Amino acid sequence: MERREFLSWVSVGVLASSLPAAIAACTKQPETTSASPTESPLATSPRPDGFIPVGTVAQMDQQGFLSNKQSAAGAVIVVRDPKQANKIVALSSVCTHKGCTVEWQKNQALLTCPCHNSAFGIDGSVKKAPATKPLATFAAKIDGDMVLVKA
Ligand code: FES
Known part of the structure; x- marks a missing residue:
């Protein structure tokens, strides 16, 4: 050769x-941003009462929040109300600015967006721009060990 x-x-x-x-x-x-390293695999159709299971109370309490991007209600994040621990709040986890996934900041009681730093209150209201529209909110409740959200 x-x-x-x-x-x-x-x-x-x-x-x-x-x-x-x-x-x-x-x-x-x-890479996508995620509010949770342990997304709930629950993504089922609504129950007869219209509520959709999005995860367990144990998951929510272990992480301090519950995130489910694929629920039948859409991408949701559920947290305990900082002022009433027995009450839960469910919001869309999709930032209204350009669609990134918001993250729960328990110490500040805010949902913040890692993409452009928008911040939202527990009621979904805009606390910091560039977002101008609030996060959608959902009815939420606990039934046994399940966290339920209604779209
Ligand atoms: S996508 Fe959330 S602040 Fe821009």
Whole structure:
């Protein structure tokens, strides 16, 4: 085998071995923001009373909030009302500015958006721009160990 032929084969080998990595890099999905490392897998159809299970009380209390992006009610975040611990509040977790996922900041009793720093009150009201519209709110209740939300 001549030197030129050998180098040609080596070049083909290098290209072939790096192709899968190049394809994977090009098809990598962008990271999404998430309010919760443990999204609730519950995404069922509404019960006869219209409420939809979005997670368990244990999940909510363990994390301090409950996030479910795929519930039948849409992407929701449920937190305990800082002023009344036995009351829960459910809001859309989709920021009204450009659609990122808001995060619960228990110490500030605010929902904040990591994308452009909008902030929302527990009632969904805008506390800090650039968002100008409030977060949607949902009726919510606890039934046994389940956290339920009504769209
Ligand atoms: S998407 Fe939330 S502040 Fe811009």
